[in-house]
Amino acid sequence: MSRLQTPVRKNDNVLVITGKDRGKRGRVLKVVPDTNRLIVEGVNVIKRHTKPNPGKQIKGGVVEREAPLHASNVQIVCPECGKPTRIGRKVLGDDRKVRICRKCEGVVDK
Numbered sequence: 551m552s553r554l555q556t557p558v559r560k561n562d563n564v565l566v567i568t569g570k571d572r573g574k575r576g577r578v579l580k581v582v583p584d585t586n587r588l589i590v591e592g593v594n595v596i597k598r599h600t601k602p603n604p605g606k607q608i609k610g611g612v613v614e615r616e617a618p619l620h621a622s623n624v625q626i627v628c629p630e631c632g633k634p635t636r637i638g639r640k641v642l643g644d645d646r647k648v649r650i651c652r653k654c655e656g657v658v659d660k
């Protein structure tokens with residue numbers, strides 16, 4: 551496992567810390583671990599102008615969708631203290647490995 555592997559998981563709430571969407575919060579829809587990229591709901595939305603292609607059932611027009619952004623551009627928002635935080639790891643008594651908030655030591659995983 552690469553050291554750069556993001557601790558971000560699907561359905562986490564994250565805060566964007568760089569780029570044009572800095573300050574926005576959203577839910578992670580998808581994680582691409584190979585490239586450390588994320589798709590975050592409502593963040594990094596791009597407009598694509600598509601031409602109609604009736605043969606492929608594609609209607610023309612402007613389509614908005616989220617483009618992937620790099621995991622280093624976001625911070626996980628801790629569900630316990632509500633603050634953006636760095637993530638630590640901890641092994642619980644039952645050997646479960648969980649992610650914890652470095653600020654409040656709260657468990658981020660449900």
Ligand SMILES: [Zn+2]
Pocket residue numbers: 628629630631632633635651652653654655656
């Ligand atoms: Zn916390």
